[in-house]
Amino acid sequence: MKAVILTIGNEILKGKTVNTNMAHIGQVLTYAGHEVFRALIVGDNPDEISWGIRTSLESGDIIVTTGGLGPTFDDMTVESISRALGLETEIDQEELEYLKERYIGRGIELTEERLKMVRLPVGSRAIHNPVGAAPGVILKHGGKTIIILPGVPGEMKAILDIALPEIKTAERVYYEETFPLEGIMESSLAPLTERIMKKWNGQVYIKSHPQRSEVDNPSLNVEVSSWGSDLTKAKKIVASVGKEIRESYMDYIGK
Amino acid sequence: MKAVILTIGNEILKGKTVNTNMAHIGQVLTYAGHEVFRALIVGDNPDEISWGIRTSLESGDIIVTTGGLGPTFDDMTVESISRALGLETEIDQEELEYLKERYIGRGIELTEERLKMVRLPVGSRAIHNPVGAAPGVILKHGGKTIIILPGVPGEMKAILDIALPEIKTAERVYYEETFPLEGIMESSLAPLTERIMKKWNGQVYIKSHPQRSEVDNPSLNVEVSSWGSDLTKAKKIVASVGKEIRESYMDYIGK
Known part of the structure; x- marks a missing residue:
């Protein structure tokens, strides 16, 4: 609705x-x-x-x-x-x-x-x-x-x-978590989040919120949210996507 | 504009x-x-x-x-x-x-x-x-x-x-002041502000913002604003209206 x-x-x-x-x-x-x-x-x-x-x-x-x-x-x-x-x-x-x-x-x-x-x-x-x-x-x-x-x-x-x-609707639940990432620019995270969102095929939404300016000292809050019919499932999806983002981030930082 | x-x-x-x-x-x-x-x-x-x-x-x-x-x-x-x-x-x-x-x-x-x-x-x-x-x-x-x-x-x-x-437009200026009033309900001030606004014929706008709930322990912030072509004049109008509100308020409180 x-x-x-x-x-x-x-x-x-x-x-x-x-x-x-x-x-x-x-x-x-x-x-x-x-x-x-x-x-x-x-x-x-x-x-x-x-x-x-x-x-x-x-x-x-x-x-x-x-x-x-x-x-x-x-x-x-x-x-x-x-x-x-x-x-x-x-x-x-x-x-x-x-x-x-x-x-x-x-x-x-x-x-x-x-x-x-x-x-x-x-x-x-x-x-x-x-x-x-x-x-x-x-x-x-x-x-x-x-x-x-x-x-x-x-x-x-x-x-x-x-x-x-x-x-209140019984049919639809919303769940969201925010994952803070230090030292990565929004423009570097952009292709990763796009790829992950495509993979999850509409089940999650990822939005990055820059906390400071790019380049010099970047800091992002990455919001991962999911809509669904079941809260437990939505939480699991968000946790799983958070883990994927974290891993992609570690790969990136390691580079 | x-x-x-x-x-x-x-x-x-x-x-x-x-x-x-x-x-x-x-x-x-x-x-x-x-x-x-x-x-x-x-x-x-x-x-x-x-x-x-x-x-x-x-x-x-x-x-x-x-x-x-x-x-x-x-x-x-x-x-x-x-x-x-x-x-x-x-x-x-x-x-x-x-x-x-x-x-x-x-x-x-x-x-x-x-x-x-x-x-x-x-x-x-x-x-x-x-x-x-x-x-x-x-x-x-x-x-x-x-x-x-x-x-x-x-x-x-x-x-x-x-x-x-x-x-920035040169033709129009805005000025506003807020007058706090204790112990008067918004519904008691309402007829006073309406009368004053009518008297000033569109030159001022008065809006009361209740800070606490009515009746028991009322407190208002009364915002007085004026648009004009001249900042000094707008300030004078706002000050003058503020004084009128204050006087009406003292009359009311005295009652």
Whole structure:
């Protein structure tokens, strides 16, 4: 299943905030058996959010969004996604009770800004936010699953944890290991990794990440990953490929 | 001028690597006077890179890409972008000299994998990489500017520094300050910021970033930013708005 991550927030585009949310969601989706196919980042702008969800749905079976769920004027994710998909919104009665408890229970008024957080697309389901006020949302649409999460990292993570059983696939597992190699250039390793990948015929993916610059003092992290239906088998394949890389490396270094 | 950032790399999608490159490029572009309008992340896949560059060109005047410039089989950014734009590629003779010095000069063979790094789109210009092997590329296409950077952060930053005079606009400046506020909920600040933004009529943008969860122990970072033609004026506006927010906050806290 292909997954697309849609991040919403001007602060990400301006580089004020590093998009650690996307990395977290990417990891969770990968280990849940999905191929994270693309990611999009758009600003706090209804047209852009609409573009983002429509474009995500073109290639993704699962879409996870983060950002734009709070009480301020520029939190407009749910409204924009609903409009893009032609869905009405309505107050979620169960979440309204939580909100009442949270605010009115402490003598704080339930203003329009606060109420907005529990106004969800018709046909969706709230995922209660155990940390903050705005709930997450699960929406099934045209055979696809859209999960809408807040942008505050602690809240995003907590809600994604709760939603995980809904997105976990039993059919596909992912396993990855990183093998550090000193004193070999990426351009020297390139033909070796290509040969090994061909030999394993699509069962492994090898990617080298240079840690320092080439030539003078090269250092690589070699990432070996495998998708499969069985974790034990995937681990074995990765270990075996790691050994092959290590041997090719020793041959190379010995030269 | 609208800018779009295109990041290329499976490791970003899988969340193995946090996309700090995008944040750096976003900051540089913003302070160079551009509105970073969108960002896209695609995998190491020629079709996806082609999709990424075509989609970026739909909305961006300046496109900055990062990733996929090295010597391995999955470094295919330049080739894929060239193909998407219908451009032939050719060996850059000046960069070839650098490459010869770098490799042959140290007794290392100039393999096909290494040569690939200096095969650039016809009509483009290399930006020499002072740190690593693969040069960056500047390509003007249909009135737009495409800047192609490596993914290794040190190399990406060094090349972007060199390219900066090419993309800096004199007409537009950006200024931003962050004002921390303790003990006020985002949902309480929301109507105040909206009122102030309306009053300033598009000259400022205010965004609150909750640092902790609402209600129990709220803490906000309030970002105030301004675009303008004059840095002194932008700073004055931001300071003045910061003062207004502070005063509204003191009124609120006093209540």
